[in-house]
Amino acid sequence: MDEFEAIARLFRPLSEGAPEAFGLSDDAAALPPRPGFDLVVTKDAVVEGVHFLPGDPPGLVARKLLRVNLSDLAAKGAEPYGYFLAVSWPAHWGDEAKTAFAAGLAQDQAEFGVRLLGGDTTSTPGPFTASVTMMGWVPSGRMLRRSGAKPGQALLVTGTIGDGALGLLAAQGELAALGDERRAALADRYRLPRPRLALREGLLAHASACLDVSDGLIGDVIHMEEASGVAIQIDLERLPLSEAARAFVERCSDPVAALAELATAGDDYELAIAASIPEAMMLAVAAAEADIPLTPIGRIAEGTGTLVLHKGQPVLLTRTGWKH
Ligand code: ADP
Ligand code: MG
Numbered sequence: 001m002d003e004f005e006a007i008a009r010l011f012r013p014l015s016e017g018a019p020e021a022f023g024l025s026d027d028a029a030a031l032p033p034r035p036g037f038d039l040v041v042t043k044d045a046v047v048e049g050v051h052f053l054p055g056d057p058p059g060l061v062a063r064k065l066l067r068v069n070l071s072d073l074a075a076k077g078a079e080p081y082g083y084f085l086a087v088s089w090p091a092h093w094g095d096e097a098k099t100a101f102a103a104g105l106a107q108d109q110a111e112f113g114v115r116l117l118g119g120d121t122t123s124t125p126g127p128f129t130a131s132v133t134m135m136g137w138v139p140s141g142r143m144l145r146r147s148g149a150k151p152g153q154a155l156l157v158t159g160t161i162g163d164g165a166l167g168l169l170a171a172q173g174e175l176a177a178l179g180d181e182r183r184a185a186l187a188d189r190y191r192l193p194r195p196r197l198a199l200r201e202g203l204l205a206h207a208s209a210c211l212d213v214s215d216g217l218i219g220d221v222i223h224m225e226e227a228s229g230v231a232i233q234i235d236l237e238r239l240p241l242s243e244a245a246r247a248f249v250e251r252c253s254d255p256v257a258a259l260a261e262l263a264t265a266g267d268d269y270e271l272a273i274a275a276s277i278p279e280a281m282m283l284a285v286a287a288a289e290a291d292i293p294l295t296p297i298g299r300i301a302e303g304t305g306t307l308v309l310h311k312g313q314p315v316l317l318t319r320t321g322w323k324h
Contacts, residue, residue, distance in 0.1 A: 001095050003121045010102035011085070014109060014116035018082060021117040029118045031082075037137040040078035044068045045131035048090070052191070053171060054127075058097045060191045061128075062104030068214065069134035070112055070195035071269040075212040077144040077204040078136030080112050080197065085119035087130040112197065139204070148209035149228035149274035155298035156273045156280060158196045158287070160242040161217050163189035164267025177251055182244035189242075193269035199294075202286025203271075206279040213272050216264040218317065221272055221298075222306045228274070231303035236310040239263055240295040256310050260317055263308070274300055 001009065007024055015021040021029045033039070046065050048054055066083070073080055085105075089098060109115060114134070149155075167190025169175050170183040178186075203210055209228055213220045218234065225232045236259045241249065245262060252258035273294075275283055280296065287294035308315045 001098060006089075006098060006121050010098060011116055011119070011121075014102065014105055016115070018115040018117055021115070024116075024118060031117070034137055036140055038140050038143060039081075040073060040076050040136045040138050040143055041133060042069055042072040042076075043131060043133045044072065045129065047129050048127035056171075056191065058093070058101040059104030059107070061130075062101045063108045063192060065130055065132055066105065066108045066112070066114070066134075067193045067195050068269060069132045070114075070197060071193060071212050071214065073134060073136040074195045074197045074200065075144065075210050075271050076136070076138060077142065077200055077207075077210070078138040079200060080114045081135045081137055082115045082117040083135065084117055084133040085130065087119065088122045088124035088126070088128065090124055090126065090128050093128055112195070142204060144203060144207055144210040146209055146211045146224050146227035148207075149224055149230050149232070149300045150208060150276075151230055151300055151302045153208060153274045153276050153300040154280045154296050155221065155232060155234065155300060156275065156283070156294055156296050157213065157217065157240060157270055158199065158273070158292050158294055159194065159268070159270040160240045160245060160293065161213070161268055161270065162239070162245045162262025162265055163242050164193070164269065165262065165265030166245055166248055167191070168267065175248065178244060178247055182247060185242070186244050190267055193267070195269065196271050196292055198290035199271070199287055199292050202283050202290070203273065206283040206286070207273045207275050208279070209274040211272050213268045213270045215266045217268065217272065218263050218306065218308060224272060224274065225304070225306045228300070229304070231301040232298060232306045233301060234263070234298040234306065234308045236260060236263060236308055236315055238295060238297045240293060240297070256315060259310070260308065260315055264317065
């Protein structure tokens with residue numbers, strides 16, 4: 001399949017239902033504005049060997065690529081609309097792998113209601129690389145910011161923390177002591193993030209600040225602290241853990257260090273949220289209705305700095321997150 005065949009056979013069907021993409025047959029798409037809304041735009045890339053393991057199924061790579069971008073939209077309270085895709089095929093990706101990649105895109109397009117609107121296709125002598133520019137709509141001026149946290153508010157987090165990082169280890173054949181079932185569950189969390197889009201209306205109604213937790217909870221909370229000009233305290237013993245992550249922590253000689261490790265590891269794709277106590281309670285109702293776990297893990301205070309506590313005692317951290 002050459003470049004033009006790939007566009008026609010693999011990608012054109014993914015633009016069906018989006019007349020603004022002209023069937024991917026023009027130089028560009030023309031996107032009509034939606035009155036009363038802002039277009040929220042975000043971009044994330046995946047590189048073979050960095051964001052996924054060589055040999056991971058191409059369909060899952062495609063779905064993770066869409067989902068890491070959709071998680072940013074979820075954090076901003078935006079409703080998914082459509083995306084642009086740049087893909088660079090290495091020689092070792094044959095037609096079968098390319099077709100499976102497109103099938104993965106199709107599967108998650110249907111699940112999340114987005115369409116492919118354009119992009120670029122090249123070959124590369126390097127590893128497989130792809131990036132998505134994802135767009136969503138939010139009522140004008142209402143995009144949730146990192147900067148909205150205020151003293152007196154609660155800090156909450158969706159889902160569970162640490163499964164992505166443990167899942168990478170499991171996918172690499174480690175963590176044998178946890179048993180196959182837990183290792184499979186963790187690897188699944190690494191390969192297929194769950195963007196928390198079902199919480200969108202609750203977040204727009206009740207959250208003061210929100211950000212995507214992708215590079216380690218604590219490092220990402222520091223971004224909120226700095227953007228908001230506040231102090232944040234995190235209670236490590238409240239960290240929401242999956243059954244498999246709890247089993248991992250229990251097997252560590254220093255469980256507090258293990259918790260800190262999970263709170264600084266990447267690939268969670270959960271949301272960290274600041275909300276006043278009454279708003280947090282209403283958000284908890286919305287989260288329960290959406291079947292999304294929501295856990296208070298700390299508080300916002302006057303001042304600066306992020307303090308990590310375990311049962312009231314300060315925890316010394318050796319690192320705060322994943323940096324490329
Ligand atoms: P150009 O010569 O300007 O690079 P292309 O021939 O690459 O144009 O692209 C032709 C059309 O195909 C454009 O509408 C472009 O958006 C679309 N396209 C190319 N690659 C992709 C892709 N990976 N995903 C979606 N659309 C694509
Ligand atoms: Mg091109």
